[in-house]
Amino acid sequence: MRTDPLFQPVISEVRATRTVNLTFNEQPLTVPAGSSVAAALLMSGINRFRATPVSEAPRAPYCMMGVCFECLVDIDGVPNRQSCLIEVTEGMRIRSQEGARDLIFQATNVDLMEVQS
Numbered sequence: 001m002r003t004d005p006l007f008q009p010v011i012s013e014v015r016a017t018r019t020v021n022l023t024f025n026e027q028p029l030t031v032p033a034g035s036s037v038a039a040a041l042l043m044s045g046i047n048r049f050r051a052t053p054v055s056e057a058p059r060a061p062y063c064m065m066g067v068c069f070e071c072l073v074d075i076d077g078v079p080n081r082q083s084c085l086i087e088v089t090e091g092m093r094i095r096s097q098e099g100a101r102d103l104i105f106q107a108t109n110v111d112l113m114e115v116q117s
Contacts, residue, residue, distance in 0.1 A: 022092040037083035037094060038064060038071045049073050049083060050097035072097050 018033040024046055031040035038061040041049065048058040050072050061071035064084045071083040074095040083094070 020088050020090045020092075022088060022090070022094060024094045025096055031088055033088065035088050036064075037073065037075065037081075037086045037088055037092070039084075040088050041083065041094070048096060051099060053100040056099070 019030045020033045021028065021030050022040075023029065024041060024044070029040070029044045031044060035043070038049070042061065047060050049061065049070070050059045051057065052059060059070045061084050062068045063070075066082050066085045069082065072080050073083045074097055075081040075083070075086060076093050079097060
């Protein structure tokens with residue numbers, strides 16, 4: 001019967017962890033490479049990723065598997081990115097998402113995709 005733990009710590013004190021540098025709302029952060037954006041921000045003490053469009057209530061990741069959409073952020077100028085599904089990269093620029101979706105951005109992207117086909 002298996003007795004070793006199923007889960008391992010994200011950061012081990014024994015082994016060195018490779019890191020990447022990124023920014024969240026212009027705040028520089030150094031986070032473990034290989035982490036999702038959501039996990040990296042949570043490990044850095046960030047607990048407000050976006051605000052709801054109606055009440056402006058703060059939201060943060062809930063499911064961490066792409067189902068709930070509570071972790072939406074703007075990554076490198078692209079809004080509505082699910083931070084729990086995207087791996088951190090060096091120099092990534094992340095911003096909290098405020099209010100309703102940017103429909104103009106989405107319409108522009110749809111038009112570009114139709115032109116390319």
